[in-house]
């Protein structure tokens with residue numbers, strides 16, 4: 001895994017949308033897209049004696065020689081049932097998750113979700129919350145789930161314990177300041193985690209949110225060969241097993257955000273119920289007492305939207321071109 005190139009891609013995307021909102025979060029906050037400062041009072045929240053001695057990884061390439069011992073997801077997609085959630089446990093439940101926002105593309109996605117009574121999960125970056133607090137407030141008010149996704153989006157296995165704590169806690173504080181809620185789930189950027197990262201997150205009160213279906217839509221930002229049809233093709237294939245799933249998309253990138261309605265339509269048409277991940281897993285979304293609910297039926301007058309945007313002929317063509325479940 002080439003973590004440096006992924007980081008550069010993310011930085012480029014952040015800079016591209018760096019001046020979206022005038023109404024930034026009040027108060028003094030760390031710089032955008034930079035490792036936030038370490039605060040001693042937060043460091044004390046984690047007992048370092050309890051942390052597994054997983055080696056800090058190089059940013060250039062993961063050392064997978066201890067992948068089994070420390071359950072390094074980036075090496076072998078290793079998961080620990082005690083801390084990690086990667087799927088909805090019940091058949092015909094689907095958790096959509098959108099990462100790296102809130103961004104300029106998020107409001108249009110929210111418009112669609114609201115018009116179709118669809119509830120999903122957003123894994124937000126602290127820097128973006130600082131930049132777009134009003135969008136985060138709208139996400140909350142419209143009944144979606146919010147998950148911590150770090151302040152500056154680093155590969156967590158490559159940074160110190162103190163830095164990981166700062167990445168999580170600054171994002172937690174930004175979310176608390178924007179909407180008054182404290183998420184119970186965090187998602188490691190790029191899924192990069194090992195047992196040290198898990199232990200830190202767990203000691204800070206978090207479960208780790210992963211996924212079992214990846215659209216790779218983030219590649220659309222710099223890969224001219226990326227085809228949006230891959231998103232439809234994959235979802236069309238994924239729904240055929242009728243099992244519960246959690247999918248990964250990104251509302252930071254235009255292709256991921258603007259094609260999400262088609263993915264939602266495919267999942268709905270297959271008879272799935274779309275739920276925030278904490279609803280499909282039967283767990284709490286926040287430390288505060290807030291009850292989220294599953295998606296409801298699409299309002300009758302919104303069926304027109306589906307007919308207008310749903311081109312069955314195109315879909316058949318795409319299915320015929322379908323080759324592999326994941327275009328890695």
Ligand SMILES: [Zn+2]
Nearest residue numbers: 099100189190
């Ligand atoms: Zn991310």
